[in-house]
Amino acid sequence: MKYDFDTLLERKGTSSFKWDTGMDYFGRDDVIPMWVADMDFACAPCVVEAVQKRAAHPIYGYTVRQQSYYDSVMGWLKRRYGFSVSQEYLCFSPPGVIYAINIVVRILTEPGDTVLIPTPNYDSLFDLVTRNGRILAESPMRWENGRYVLDYEDLERKAERAKALIFSSPHNPTGRVWTREELERLTEICMRHDVFMLFDEIHCDFILKENPHTTIGLLGEEVLRHSMVCYSASKGFNLGGLGMATIVLADDDLRQRFKEELSIAQTRLDNVFGAAALMAAYTPEGEAWLDQAIAYVSENKRYLADFLKAHIPQIQLCQAEGTYLVWLDCSGLPYRGMALEHFMINEARVVLSGGYEFGSLGDSFLRMNLACPRSVLREALERMEEAVRKISV
Numbered sequence: 001m002k003y004d005f006d007t008l009l010e011r012k013g014t015s016s017f018k019w020d021t022g023m024d025y026f027g028r029d030d031v032i033p034m035w036v037a038d039m040d041f042a043c044a045p046c047v048v049e050a051v052q053k054r055a056a057h058p059i060y061g062y063t064v065r066q067q068s069y070y071d072s073v074m075g076w077l078k079r080r081y082g083f084s085v086s087q088e089y090l091c092f093s094p095p096g097v098i099y100a101i102n103i104v105v106r107i108l109t110e111p112g113d114t115v116l117i118p119t120p121n122y123d124s125l126f127d128l129v130t131r132n133g134r135i136l137a138e139s140p141m142r143w144e145n146g147r148y149v150l151d152y153e154d155l156e157r158k159a160e161r162a163k164a165l166i167f168s169s170p171h172n173p174t175g176r177v178w179t180r181e182e183l184e185r186l187t188e189i190c191m192r193h194d195v196f197m198l199f200d201e202i203h204c205d206f207i208l209k210e211n212p213h214t215t216i217g218l219l220g221e222e223v224l225r226h227s228m229v230c231y232s233a234s235k236g237f238n239l240g241g242l243g244m245a246t247i248v249l250a251d252d253d254l255r256q257r258f259k260e261e262l263s264i265a266q267t268r269l270d271n272v273f274g275a276a277a278l279m280a281a282y283t284p285e286g287e288a289w290l291d292q293a294i295a296y297v298s299e300n301k302r303y304l305a306d307f308l309k310a311h312i313p314q315i316q317l318c319q320a321e322g323t324y325l326v327w328l329d330c331s332g333l334p335y336r337g338m339a340l341e342h343f344m345i346n347e348a349r350v351v352l353s354g355g356y357e358f359g360s361l362g363d364s365f366l367r368m369n370l371a372c373p374r375s376v377l378r379e380a381l382e383r384m385e386e387a388v389r390k391i392s393v
């Protein structure tokens with residue numbers, strides 16, 4: 001490998017959400033944090049150089065997106081996903097994807113309206129529905145032939161009274177990479193019931209060649225007009241602290257209203273370092289780094305699967321098609337919900353996301369972030385093995 005993913009970089013003391021919150025959140029500082037969805041890898045060298053170069057100019061004033069920024073984004077979507085997006089459809093959201101989804105939910109729905117989300121799913125998406133006074137309709141997925149699938153009959157029923165659907169693709173937390181057929185069936189249901197679709201594709205850069213990502217942009221103009229599609233360099237290139245999201249809105253009226261909201265809140269300008277980082281990330285050099293990071297994490301997945309089989313058979317890895325997050329079935333352990341999460345924190349000293357946070361189906365699951373050096377993964381698994389052994393004797 002040309003890039004180094006093995007070296008453990010000290011993140012404590014960098015105001016890291018993942019590494020500097022142990023005492024505040026869990027009452028202890030000796031945990032290995034594997035919950036927050038960012039990576040413990042240094043960013044691509046070309047990204048670091050671009051940010052350093054920009055930082056060397058000592059004025060960090062208000063920043064606009066120039067044509068080169070648009071070209072980077074459009075070039076990336078075309079090269080990586082085959083999506084030729086029209087420049088006029090592009091909007092941006094420097095605070096990130098959730099900020100943009102929040103705006104569109106508030107534009108398109110009223111308090112008391114129903115928003116449909118297949119579950120399990122990323123908990124911030126539930127929050128933005130319920131805390132805005134909208135009604136969350138969960139559509140539980142089904143576990144079929146070793147993978148999660150959508151329950152189309154349930155979706156069809158619930159779409160009748162829903163105004164909007166929020167959908168993560170690829171899927172957080174299960175790692176499912178939806179096929180074109182699945183997306184076509186889903187969009188067909190939503191279009192028939194006039195349900196506006198908000199597609200959160202933030203994890204789409206981090207997928208395997210065997211399971212290619214189908215962006216909603218490929219499903220045709222009609223689908224795109226009834227959708228919002230969110231992309232970001234923040235997951236694939238580990239830029240979460242820089243704040244950025246690219247939003248595709250093909251509906252002219254909705255796009256104008258979205259821009260107006262950004263303008264009112266003065267959030268339309270760019271993060272000075274975010275712009276430099278994104279343009280460096282979306283180059284062939286950035287892409288080469290990304291492909292190696294994906295290959296490294298794939299090896300982590302293999303290591304995890306082998307380790308669980310050999311040493312912790314009470315925990316099973318659900319089929320992990322994409323993203324650096326994995327969904328662990330812990331039904332072989334005697335804990336559920338928060339107790340399961342606390343068992344891992346206090347007995348194994350490993351912080352995993354409690355599956356209960358992702359909706360009603362997640363009670364016996366944990367989500368683990370594998371974007372870390374293998375030595376960190378090994379240490380975490382050994383701690384988990386030891387904790388499970390103690391309750392098994």
Ligand SMILES: Cc1ncc(COP(=O)(O)O)c(C=O)c1O
Nearest residue numbers: 037096097098099122168172202
């Ligand atoms: C599916 C999904 N959407 C959105 C986000 C957050 O995106 P942002 O920080 O751009 O708001 C995350 C972060 O983990 C995520 O997993």
